[in-house]
Amino acid sequence: MEFDNHTVNPGRRAALGGLAGSAVLLLAPALAHAQAPAWPTRPVRIVVAYPAGGVSDVVARLLADKLAGPLGQPVVIENKAGASGSIGLDAVAKATDGHTLGFAAISPLALNPHLGASPFDPAKDIVPVATVMYSPVLLLGTPASTARDFRDLLAQAKAKPGSIRWATSGQASLGHIMLEQVMHTAGVQMTHIPYKGGGQQMNDALSGQFEILSTNAGPAVLQHIKAGKLKALAVGAPDRLDTLPEVPTLAELGQGAANLSSLFGVFAPAGMPAAVVARLNAEINKVLALPDVRAKLDASDNVPLGGTAADFGKRIAAESEANLRIIRAAGIKGQ
Numbered sequence: 001m002e003f004d005n006h007t008v009n010p011g012r013r014a015a016l017g018g019l020a021g022s023a024v025l026l027l028a029p030a031l032a033h034a035q036a037p038a039w040p041t042r043p044v045r046i047v048v049a050y051p052a053g054g055v056s057d058v059v060a061r062l063l064a065d066k067l068a069g070p071l072g073q074p075v076v077i078e079n080k081a082g083a084s085g086s087i088g089l090d091a092v093a094k095a096t097d098g099h100t101l102g103f104a105a106i107s108p109l110a111l112n113p114h115l116g117a118s119p120f121d122p123a124k125d126i127v128p129v130a131t132v133m134y135s136p137v138l139l140l141g142t143p144a145s146t147a148r149d150f151r152d153l154l155a156q157a158k159a160k161p162g163s164i165r166w167a168t169s170g171q172a173s174l175g176h177i178m179l180e181q182v183m184h185t186a187g188v189q190m191t192h193i194p195y196k197g198g199g200q201q202m203n204d205a206l207s208g209q210f211e212i213l214s215t216n217a218g219p220a221v222l223q224h225i226k227a228g229k230l231k232a233l234a235v236g237a238p239d240r241l242d243t244l245p246e247v248p249t250l251a252e253l254g255q256g257a258a259n260l261s262s263l264f265g266v267f268a269p270a271g272m273p274a275a276v277v278a279r280l281n282a283e284i285n286k287v288l289a290l291p292d293v294r295a296k297l298d299a300s301d302n303v304p305l306g307g308t309a310a311d312f313g314k315r316i317a318a319e320s321e322a323n324l325r326i327i328r329a330a331g332i333k334g335q
Contacts, residue, residue: 049088049104055218060103066287084170093125102267110320128312129266130284135216136237144208157188165210167193175214181258217301
C-alpha cells in the first residue's frame with residue numbers, strides 16, 4: 001500500500017504520533033489475534049505425490065506422526081501418484097479447505113514444467129513450506145542385467161543400442177533426466193521404462209523385467225542390495241554413501257551432469273496464510289531436529305535438512321534454472 005507524502009505541522013505530528021502509539025498499543029492484541037487465527041481446526045491432510053510404500057511415503061508418515069501432537073489435530077496421509085509427482089501437487093494447488101499440504105520432491109516445480117508436464121503454475125499455485133531432506137539416487141542392476149559395473153553397462157549399451165532397459169519413476173522424473181544425461185555424455189542409446197512410482201517398479205526390478213533401475217535410497221533398497229538381489233552400479237549424491245562405500249558416485253565415473261539427488265519438502269496451496277506457513281515451517285524444523293527422526297533418515301541414507309521457507313524457495317528456483325540448462329543442452333523432450 002502506498003501513502004501520499006503530505007507535509008504535517010510538527011506539533012500536530014507529535015500529537016498524531018502519540019495518538020497513533022496509543023492506538024497501536026490498544027489494537028496490538030486484537031491485530032495479533034486476527035493475523036494468527038486458530039489453525040488447524042480439523043485434521044490436516046498431507047498429499048504424498050508418490051505411491052504408498054516408497055521412501056517418500058515412509059518419511060511423510062513419520063512427519064505426520066510427529067506433527068500431530070504439536071498441531072493438536074490428526075495428520076493423515078493420502079497418496080496421489082502419477083506424472084512424476086505433478087498429480088499430487090496439482091491436488092494441493094487446487095485444495096481450498098485450508099488444511100491440505102503436500103509432500104514431494106521438487107521435480108514437479110523445478111523440472112516437469114520445462115517439459116510441458118505441469119497442470120498448475122509452480123510460481124503462482126504452490127508455496128514452499130520447508131525443506132525436509134535430500135535423497136541419493138541409486139543406479140541398480142536387476143537380475144536381468146549382466147553388467148559387472150557401470151563402465152561395463154555403457155559398453156553393453158554401445159554394443160547393442162536400445163537393448164538396455166532403464167526404469168525410472170516416470171516421464172520427466174529426475175531418474176529420466178539422469179538417463180538422458182548418461183546417454184548424452186556416453187554417446188549410447190538405452191530404452192526408458194517409466195513407472196508411476198516406486199512400488200511396482202521395485203517388484204518388477206526384482207523379477208528382472210528390465211536391466212537397470214534408478215531409485216531413491218532407502219532401507220528396503222539397501223536390504224535388496226545386501227541380499228544380492230540388486231547390484232549397485234553408481235549413486236547420484238555429493239559423496240559416496242556410508243552404507244555403500246564401494247559404490248562410486250556418477251561424478252566419479254565421468255557423469256557429473258547426471259550426478260543428481262532428489263530434494264524433498266513440504267508444500268502448501270498459494271492461499272495458505274503466511275502465519276500458518278511460518279508455524280508449519282517451525283514445527284517441521286523441530287521434528288527434523290529430533291534425534292530419533294534424524295537417526296531414521298540417516299539409517300536410510302536420506303539426509304535431513306530443514307531451514308526457512310524462503311531458503312527452500314531459493315533452492316527450488318536454482319534447481320529449476322539448472323534443469324532448464326540441462327534439458328536444453330541435451331535436447332530432452334517431454335511427452
